[in-house]
Amino acid sequence: MSELAQQVRSGDVRALARAATVVENRQAEADELLKELFPYTGRALVLGITGSPGAGKSTLAAAITRQLRSDGKTVGVIAVDPTSPYSGGAILGDRIRMQDHHADPGVFIRSMATRGWMGGLARTTTDMAVLFDAAGRDVVLVETVGVGQDEVEIARLADVTIVLLVPGMGDDVQAIKAGIMEIADVFVINKSDLPGADKLEREVKASLSLAHRPDNWTPPIVRTIASDGQGIEGTLAAARLFYQTGNSRSRAREIWALRLREMLRDRLIERFPKEQFDRAAADIVARKSDPYSIIQDWLGSHA
Amino acid sequence: MSELAQQVRSGDVRALARAATVVENRQAEADELLKELFPYTGRALVLGITGSPGAGKSTLAAAITRQLRSDGKTVGVIAVDPTSPYSGGAILGDRIRMQDHHADPGVFIRSMATRGWMGGLARTTTDMAVLFDAAGRDVVLVETVGVGQDEVEIARLADVTIVLLVPGMGDDVQAIKAGIMEIADVFVINKSDLPGADKLEREVKASLSLAHRPDNWTPPIVRTIASDGQGIEGTLAAARLFYQTGNSRSRAREIWALRLREMLRDRLIERFPKEQFDRAAADIVARKSDPYSIIQDWLGSHA
Structure with a gap:
């Protein structure tokens, strides 16, 4: 085993940062590193968080992180921003409100923006989750900025996908939501003290009663006020419940079949x-x- | 030349609908059909329209269509909705407000939703534009629902990309906009009678003064009230101005290089x-x- 892989395995945060750069830039040694680390994965709970802009995804991610830390768990955060095809991750850097954990080695945050044409972010996100998992992080949070198809697919790479909604959005946002209703394993209604929370919960329930998931799971609806930490334990409990059903394993097989296809396509074209x-x-x-x-x-x- | 290709070339609307289905479903004869028709393309002006949800993209597309029809031009509309990975184009169908052209053969509308994993929509959109162009449509409008990376890339496939903004959106929407600022050949500020239009125009101008495009084009900013048809002639004039610079030809070379790469990847993986x-x-x-x-x-x- 390479020195870097050993250091990552031991939980060394600086080694993890170095390894993340190797993976993100697709340096020559990335595949060997990931190959060495892969057998040590499968332990972390990977949570995907997606939802409409303005729903409070970053606030929820921060609140979940705080909760996990007070439970003694280590956290890795992958913050994905595919909306900016040219400018890189500047926006996202501004958005992350995790400053309270800045000096805490138990919270490791990596921001990723897009690099060029479609598809690259999903690959890098999966590889990054492999790294974090092998490094012994108990929970890996994958947070995406918006609800484009890329982001939906990236949130689906997780063991459990949390879809965040917020009361009182207009018609267009409702239309966007239709695209993410089917991928939710857990619904979170954030800012649930706002007017319209009851109405939103009824709408989600109504749409769930029409849906039929192949795994027969009925996604629970959790109410939160993420900025106050309210409902966060319930959110984590709901996510763990889904994870324990084993449904995420059959999803993982689907996702890896797709990922292998992409990896192979990329390699074939390089010729x-x-x-x-x-x-x-x-x-x-x-x-x-x-x-x-x-x-x-x-x-x-x-x- | 096949009978279907001949009929498409002659402008037969029912043949065009049949050909669009062949292309969208990637039926076996799709490539032969596109190969036959490709030499007859390059005449249409392809306009991409993208922008924040709620900015009025469908209304603008409808207003542009009305203007072009009253100028005696024929129009093809490709309405792309990649936000819904499972449910297909139902949302989009509801959104199109082009009922006034329902019985007009000079307006041909095709809605497309995503099919599966990433990348497919860009390919189908390009192929559909080839069809419409060969069928003699003077202008092809490509309208996307949101501002995810997929949609940005699809809007960029056009000869001219119009980015639609609207005054008075919140911070999150401003953040999203940052992802589409760089791809605009023409900015349209819609609902320009709303408070904040001047402020928005100043912001766009400020961000343009910082940007440097390789083609040295400064995107004009056009104000519209699309629901009243105001500013539509100006929008079209601005789009044609960019088209006449020839900058869209160098963009077309870039786009085709990327598209060839995708096509080849897809074919290699089929083995x-x-x-x-x-x-x-x-x-x-x-x-x-x-x-x-x-x-x-x-x-x-x-x-």
Whole structure:
């Protein structure tokens, strides 16, 4: 076993930060490191948190972290921000309100923004969770900024997916919510002291009564006021309940099948040089050729 | 040339609907059809519209459509909704407010929701734009629901990307906007009679003064009240101005290079049977193996 892998295993926080950089930048040694650490995973509870902008995801993540720390558990936080295709993680850095744990080695936070075209964040998030798990973190929180498809998929990579709702949002937000209703293992109604909390709970219940999950789980609805820490123990209890049913294991098999497919696709494509794509794209724009014929040619010659 | 391709070329609306289904479902004949039609593309102006939820994207798309029809232009609308990973396009159907064109063959609308894992929508949107272009539509509008990374990437597939903003949104929405500031070729401030429109315009101008685009284009800011049709001619004029600079051609080369990469990845992966992924995923969850070793094995045996 490499020195870095040993240090990560021992829970060394600086080694974990170094390893996270190796993984995030996809450095050459990333795969070997992950391969060494993977057998030591499967112990952490990985919680995904998603929900509408403004619902209080960061506040909930902070409250869960505080609760876990007071229970003596160690925490890793992966904060994912795929909304900014160019500018990197600056926004997210501002958003994280976990300053109370700044000097606490029991809380390790990693922010990740997108790098380029789609798909990369899901891969890096999974690999980062492997690292945190192998490093002995009891709980790994995966927090996403919004409710785009990427973010929904990333939240689903977790053992348990928590969907955060908040009373009194307009119609558009309700429409967005429809996209995340199906992925919730636990619903949290945050800011539940606001008017409309009862109405929202009834709406969620109504939509649950129409849904039929293959695993027959009925997602519990927990009310919180995350800023005051209210309802956080209930949220964690609900998440653990789902985890104990074993449903997250069959989900994990699905997710890994998809992840393997992505990993393989990425590796296969690396065999084709960038210039080949650029030249062909110029031909397409000049209408000298078409993309469909070009792909057929390439596949023929690499069959 | 196949009969369907000929009919699409002649502008036959029912043939276009049939062809769109062939492309959306990725039926076997889709590639041949697109290959036949591709040489007849490059004539349409493809406009991407994206922006925060609630900014009025559907209303703007409807107003642009009305304006183009009164100018005697034909329109194709591709309405993309990637927020719902499971439920399909029901939400989007409700959102489209183009009923006034229901009986007008000069307006052809296609709604698309996501199918499964990431990436598919970008591919289908490009292919659909190829169809509409070959069918002689003067303008193709690509409208996306939200501002997730997928949607940003889809809006960028257009010749000209319009980013829609609206005065008086909260902090979270401002944060989301940061992700779409860089992709705008034209800014539209909708509902510009609301308080805060001046402030929003100043903010956009301030952020533009900090940005430096490789093509040296300064995105114009157009004010609209889309529900009244105000500012729509100005929006179209701004979009055409960008198109005439030729900057969209260099963008098109970039986009096609990325699209070719995706197409090739998809085709390469089709050679591996689904069962192979499922079996390996079960081994991973049982910690009998790790994903990184599995991929190395597969690549070795298919090298």
